[in-house]
Amino acid sequence: MTLIKSISGIRGTIGGRSGEGLTPIDIVKFTAAFGKILLRNTGNNKIVVGRDARLSGEMVSNLVVGTLQSIGADVVNLGLSTTPTVEIAVPLEQAAGGIILTASHNPGQWNALKLLNSKGEFISDVEGKEVLALGENLDFDFAEVAALGNETKEDGYLQKHIDAVLALPLVDVAAIRAAKFKIAVDAVNSTGGIFIPALLEALGVQTVYKIHCDPNGHFPHNPEPLKEHLTDLSDAVLQNSADLGIAVDPDVDRLVFMMEDGELFGEEYTLVAVADYILAHTKGNTVSNLSSTRALRDVTQKHGGEYFAAAVGEVNVVTKMKEVNAVIGGEGNGGVIYPDSHYGRDALVGVALFLSHLAKMGVKASAYRADLPQYFMSKNKITLTPSLDIDNLLAKMEDKYKQERYSNIDGLKIDFENEWVHLRKSNTEPIIRIYSEGPTPDAAEAIAQRIIREIEEIIN
Numbered sequence: 001m002t003l004i005k006s007i008s009g010i011r012g013t014i015g016g017r018s019g020e021g022l023t024p025i026d027i028v029k030f031t032a033a034f035g036k037i038l039l040r041n042t043g044n045n046k047i048v049v050g051r052d053a054r055l056s057g058e059m060v061s062n063l064v065v066g067t068l069q070s071i072g073a074d075v076v077n078l079g080l081s082t083t084p085t086v087e088i089a090v091p092l093e094q095a096a097g098g099i100i101l102t103a104s105h106n107p108g109q110w111n112a113l114k115l116l117n118s119k120g121e122f123i124s125d126v127e128g129k130e131v132l133a134l135g136e137n138l139d140f141d142f143a144e145v146a147a148l149g150n151e152t153k154e155d156g157y158l159q160k161h162i163d164a165v166l167a168l169p170l171v172d173v174a175a176i177r178a179a180k181f182k183i184a185v186d187a188v189n190s191t192g193g194i195f196i197p198a199l200l201e202a203l204g205v206q207t208v209y210k211i212h213c214d215p216n217g218h219f220p221h222n223p224e225p226l227k228e229h230l231t232d233l234s235d236a237v238l239q240n241s242a243d244l245g246i247a248v249d250p251d252v253d254r255l256v257f258m259m260e261d262g263e264l265f266g267e268e269y270t271l272v273a274v275a276d277y278i279l280a281h282t283k284g285n286t287v288s289n290l291s292s293t294r295a296l297r298d299v300t301q302k303h304g305g306e307y308f309a310a311a312v313g314e315v316n317v318v319t320k321m322k323e324v325n326a327v328i329g330g331e332g333n334g335g336v337i338y339p340d341s342h343y344g345r346d347a348l349v350g351v352a353l354f355l356s357h358l359a360k361m362g363v364k365a366s367a368y369r370a371d372l373p374q375y376f377m378s379k380n381k382i383t384l385t386p387s388l389d390i391d392n393l394l395a396k397m398e399d400k401y402k403q404e405r406y407s408n409i410d411g412l413k414i415d416f417e418n419e420w421v422h423l424r425k426s427n428t429e430p431i432i433r434i435y436s437e438g439p440t441p442d443a444a445e446a447i448a449q450r451i452i453r454e455i456e457e458i459i460n
Contacts, residue, residue, distance in 0.1 A: 005030075005132055006427070011103055011112035014056045022111055024063055031067040031099065032142070033135035034115055037127070039073060042118060044096035045149060047073045048089045050081030050157075051101035052250040053190040053215035056111045060101050064113070065151055068099075072143035075151045080191050080215055082252035083114065084346035085161045090120035091342075092160070097123075102251035105224035108217065121343050122315045158195060162202050165352045168340060170281055172356040177204025179359035181243045184209040184236040184258070188223045190250035191215050192347070199348050203355060209240050225249055225256040225334060227264050234262040244358070244365055248347045254334040255347035257354065259365040267334040268293040272372060274336050274350055275328045277357035279303035284327030287320045289313070290413045291422050291435045292332030295373040311410035312424065318343045378444040380434040382455060390425045390432060396458050397423065397451075419447040423455075 001016030003026060010030045012022030019026065039045050047068055051057040057080075065075050076093050078086060083100050090098040097117050103110035115123045115131065123131070134140070143149070165171060183205055187193035193213030200208050211232055212220050222229045225247040237245040237258050245258030257265035257273075265273070272295045275286055279300060286300045289312045297307035305327075310320035317337065321329040330337040335345035338353070361368060384390065394412045405415040411424035411432075419438040426433065434451060438444035 005135075006128065009112050009114040009128075010135075011106070011110065013109045014111055015109075022060075027060055027063045027113065028067045029138055030113060030131065030135040031064045032071055032138065032140075034097070034099065034113070034131045035068045035071045035073050036140050037130060037134060038096040038118075039071065042096040044094075044118070045073050046076060046093060046095040048076045048078065048086055048093055048095045048098035048116075049101070050078035050086040050089070050098070052082070052252075053080055053193075053217045054103070054108055054111060054219075054250060055217040057101055057217065060111050060113075064099055064101060069149040069151060070142050071140075071149070072147045073149040075149060077151055077153050078157050079153060079155060080194065081157060082161075082191050082195055082348075084253055084342070084344050084348060085157050085195070087116060087120035087344040087346075088161055088164060088342055089154075089157050090116055090118065100251065104251050105249040105254060107222060108219045119343070121318060124315065158198060161195070161348060162199050164341065165199065165348050166202060168338075168349070168352065170278065170340075170356060171203075171352040172360065173202075173204055175359040176352075176355045179243075179355075179362075180207075181205050181355065181359070182207040182209070182240060184211065184233055184240060184242045184245045185213060186211050186225075186230060186233040186236070186245070186247045187213045187215075187252075188219050188221065188225075188248070188250055189214050189216050190219070190223070190252075192248040192250070192252040195252055195348060196246060196248060196351065199351060203352060205355075207242075209236050209242060211236050219250070223250050225254055225267065230256070230258065230264070233258055238262045244355075246351060252347045253345035255336060255350040256334045257365065259369060261366050263366070265365055265369055268332040268375075268377060269295065269369065269372060270334040270350060270354070271328075271330040271332065271336055272296050272299055273357065273368070274338075274353045275299055276303075276372070277353055278328040278338070279305055282327045285324045287317055287324065287326045287329035289317055289331050290407060290410050291424070293375050293377065294420065294437060295375050298373040309407065309413075314345060316410075375437050375439060376441040376444045377435065377437045378441070378448045380436075380448050380452065382432045382434065382452060384430045384432065384459070386430045388430065388459065390430070393432075393455065393458060394423060394425070397455065400454070416447070419443055421447055421451050423451070
């Protein structure tokens with residue numbers, strides 16, 4: 001059993017003992033703490049709740065809604081929804097904040113509480129620590145019977161979300177309809193199975209092959225949208241001669257495309273392609289996290305903009321985007337953040353913009369992918385003894401490479417001329433994650449192995 005309490009929310013496996021798994025007690029106490037803080041800080045007692053389709057979702061939702069009512073909050077319950085839909089709903093409802101019940105790409109035994117502020121954005125580091133502290137001591141009173149909150153069930157946000165996407169000036173429905181795309185969709189039997197086909201229909205896509213689109217929570221494969229998990233989607237694309245495949249994670253904030261040849265476009269390149277389209281029409285800057293592909297920098301510079309890197313984590317990317325007034329940003333895991341819509345990763349927005357781009361170019365996805373900057377990534381890790389001072393180890397590596405371009409805002413990233421390496425320590429176990437990228441797979445792996453050897457030399 002696992003329970004991870006972090007500034008971005010409460011995540012864990014269902015069952016077990018309190019404090020060791022995501023049990024009803026843990027759900028209630030952190031929901032109550034977050035709700036109390038929202039009510040106190042905003043003077044607003046309305047809170048939006050939505051969930052993905054995983055098996056524990058209804059149980060967790062019942063606990064969250066009841067707990068919020070117990071502190072005097074009025075709940076707008078979206079039911080089966082997506083992370084970006086809840087993010088959109090919070091400001092539209094003029095709510096104090098929101099809670100998304102999803103463990104994102106984690107397997108079915110997991111669930112989580114993701115916490116949003118009144119802007120529909122993930123709460124800050126300071127706010128997250130306050131929630132964790134209050135959740136541990138529960139130093140507050142619950143509401144008396146006359147002051148209990150109400151629940152309103154709202155099922156209209158599927159259409160509201162789609163309408164908001166269609167209203168974006170760079171979403172070209174006429175071009176998409178004229179392209180007569182045939183598209184296969186794998187939504188891992190979660191809420192993307194409702195939202196993505198409905199969006200495609202609204203965009204004028206008349207031929208959609210749905211696989212794993214029944215939102216029953218029985219994930220047919222590992223829900224993280226990686227190549228090794230998407231063999232069914234590849235088969236569906238090839239067998240139906242589809243133009244494109246679309247895969248999303250259970251809460252629909254990560255987006256991956258599959259090309260007509262059954263190969264992945266590359267999750268790192270979802271943001272790159274969308275940025276290429278946005279920047280061709282809107283001059284400006286871009287942001288991604290330190291572990292994302294250098295291709296975004298290249299595309300940004302091609303269009304005359306400036307690229308900026310942020311620490312890993314959506315809240316950090318959003319903060320940097322606001323700071324540099326970025327017109328597009330996100331993360332290399334298929335997360336697209338388009339400020340003209342909202343400051344959150346949104347697969348629906350990503351689908352609409354990518355299809356607009358592809359339709360206007362009039363080329364196959366594989367041909368377009370071949371024209372983008374070519375980089376390849378390698379991911380490794382080193383397991384260390386718990387007693388080792390990882391911060392000191394990273395400081396020694398930083399000193400070793402102080403003549404290179406580097407960043408220490410999130411671990412240590414070293415930018416070489418043709419490759420980069422990013423070293424990040426885990427917050428939950430004694431390991432260093434090593435991300436590297438180069439112009440070929442061999443180059444990416446070679447620089448990673450060189451860094452690993454140097455770390456081992458320092459340790460020994």
